[in-house]
Amino acid sequence: MQKSSELKTPTKNDLKKFTQLIWSTNISKGLIAIGLAGSLLTTFTQLMIPLATQQFIDGIEFDQFGPWLAALIVGIFIFQVIFNGFSNYVLHKIGQRVVASLRSFLWNKVIKLPVSYFDQYASGEVVSRITNDTTIVQNLISSFFPQFINGILSLFGIFIILVLMDWQMTLVMLTAVPLALMLTRPLGKKIAKVSREMQDETASFSGKIQQTIAEIRLMKSSTAEGYEQLKGEKDIEKLYTIGLKEGKYMAIISPLIYTLMMGVMVFVIGYGGVRVARGQMTTGQLVAFLLYLFQIIFPIITFMNFFMQMQKAAGATDRISSILEEKEEAEEQGEDRSIADLPIIFDQVSFSYEPEKEVLKSISFEALPGEKVAFAGPSGGGKSTLFALLERFYTPDSGEIRAGEVSIEIISLNSWRSQIGYVSQENAMMSGTIRSNVCYGLPDADKISDERLWEVLEMAYAKEFVEQFPGKLDEPVGERGLKLSGGQRQRINIARAFLRDPNILMMDEATASLDSQSEEKVSSALKNLMKGRTTFVIAHRLSTIVDADxxxxxxxxxxxxIGKHEELMKTHPLYKSFAHQQLADE
Structure with a gap:
């Protein structure tokens, strides 16, 4: 993702990338044509208003005013409102359709990205791309782009009308255009650059806020309010400083444009008054000129806003495209194979998260069907990484993991992961109901009967407390399951594993953070769950794995x-030291 230090002026390539991104959403070309046609009709009626006003004034002046002229002026205003409203609605609909499609693309992409991607980017930053950046693109399409098109059509139409009306007065008016560009273009670039900086800092700030709120209990329990307050105020001050910088440039450019346009208007009124006095133009023509002058001001401001928004959209497009170009996990590629009754073999597996920092070095072992295999050792030794490789969150740098004689890379990710049950000490849950959490991730979850759900809850020693909830299976669990106790969340996770009926069970010390009463029930549920399954356990307490195969x-x-508990007590001094220390304490 592009950082604020990489700010740049949009190029033709940026415009091309933006256009390709928009067309990839398959927006209706018919709707675009209708919207642009509405813009054309809107511009046409807007151009008619000064001419009708000229006829109105000259009609009064020459005693030619009649009801038909008043009706014509009113009719033009009515048509202008109708065409403008219709055009704006259609183009707004196009913008909403584009942003919905982009968000759908991004969401479908993000949930298919590998875990390694989320190791690099904060979740809040990714969320900002799905929400904030797509909104910027939508605003450009539904708001700024229609104004830009209307502005071009207006300027083109006004120029033709004014030349036909009075070419000398037109030349007087046009002298202001190069002067305006010369004065405002450098400032416009600076404003656009600051806007891009503001956009990136806002995304970063949003990510930090999201992270703090998500861990609100950690903040409160750590009495870190003061720290978070200072950190937040520092980021807010940074946004304030950038906003002031943008305001400074706007404070310069707005009076410049106003003064320039007022100067042109005064000059046109003075020069036009002389021409009216000499009989070279009518009063109505002079008023029409002034009205067209007002109509020129709005497109100029619109162009500035459009190009600044285009710069923002170019940055948003870069970030959206960078996500869409990321390599997905190949979930469907490979074969659907059952791994029941197959040994799991690690053959000289090495892995590193970063180059030249090996986390695992030539690990080899075999887990036979139905065996309980435990990983023990000091923290940071690589036990959790072995689990991550088993889940295929990462691919080994060298070596191979096999199910029997078949590399697990040949098996499709969906098939492989659907045969694995994972119970961690974090007892993760999604916000929703008990039912949705027990069924989470299963195909045809809505077809699973209540009887089956109560059955797996009973197997997980969870039926008793679920029955006490007012909503029972449909009881909300709160964000990350925080309405439940740690032991209750763990038993819901075990029930989910029972429902999946996996061939391989992975447990990351599932009872480590529980009280003794909850631990007893969870341990009983886990013993039921492990029967007949190949089980891998990360042990933080050796007492939980002394019975491992x-x-x-x-x-x-x-x-x-490698060996049973008794064997390692005899052959492995560090294991023996661990065992004496832990088992003696317990």
Whole structure:
């Protein structure tokens, strides 16, 4: 994603990329044609108003005024309102359709990106791209682009009419155009640059706010309000400074344009008054000239706003495109294979998150069907990374993971992950109901009967407390399940695993953060869940894995010991030290 330090003036390539992005949303060409036709009719009626006003004034002056002339003027105003309203609605609809399609593209893309992508970018920043950047593109299409088109048509039409009307007066008016461009273009570029900077800083600020609110309990329990207050005020002050910089440029450019246009108007009135006195033009023509002059002011301001918004949209397009160009996980590619009754084999697997910083070094082991395989060792040794590789969040740098004789890379991601159940100590939940959390991610979840849900809840020792809720299966659990206790959330997660009926079970010390009463029930539920399944366990407490079929001791990314508890007590000094310390304490 492009940072604010990379601000640049939009190029033809930026415009091309923006156009390609818009057309990729498959917007209706018919709607575009209708919207532009409405803009054309709106411009035409707007151009008729000064001419009708001229006829009105000259009609009064020469005693030729009649009801038909008044009706014509009123009719032009009515048609202008109708055409303008219709055109604005159609173009606004196009903008809304584009932003809906872009958000759909981005959302569908984001949920298919690999975990490694989210290691690089904060969630708030990604959310900002889906919401803020697409809104910028929408505003350009539905608001600024129609004004830009109307402005071009207006200027073109006004120029033709004025030349036909009085070419000398037209030349007087046109002298202001190059002067206006010369004075405002440098400032316009600076304003656009500051606007882009404001856009990036706002996205960053939004991400920080989202993160703080998401972890509001951590902030409160850590009494970090003061720290967050200072950090927030610092970011707000930065936005304020950028806003002031934008205001400074606007404070210069607005009076310049106003003074320039007023000067032109005074000159036109004076020069026009002389020509009227000499009989070279009528009073109505002079008034029409002044009205056209007013109509020229708005397109000039519109052009400035359009190009500034175009700069913002160019930055937004870069960031949207950068997400759309990211490589997705190939969920559907590969074969649908059952891994039931197949051993899981790690063969010389090495992995690093960053170049030259190996986290795992040539790990090799085999987990037979139905075995309980535990990973033990010091923190930071690589145990969680082994789980991440099993889940295929990452791909090994070298070596291979196989299911039997088949590399797991050959199996489609959907097929592989659907056969894995994961119960972590974080007991993650989605906001929603107990029902939606137990069924989360399963195809045809709406077809799963209540009887089956109560069955898996009973197996997970969760039926009793769920029955006590007023909403029972449809009881809301709150954001991240915070209306439930830690033990309740864990048992809901176990119920979800029962419902998935996985061939492989992965547990990251699922009872580590529970009280003794909850731990007893969760442990009983987990024993039921592990029956007949290949189970991988990350152990933070050795007491939970003394019955494992294999214990793998991982330290500094290397497998330094493998065997049952009794074997490692005899052959592995560090494991023995760990065991004496922990088991003695317990």
């Amino acid at each position: 294999k214990i793998l001791f991982i330290e500094n990314g290397q497998l330094t010991g």
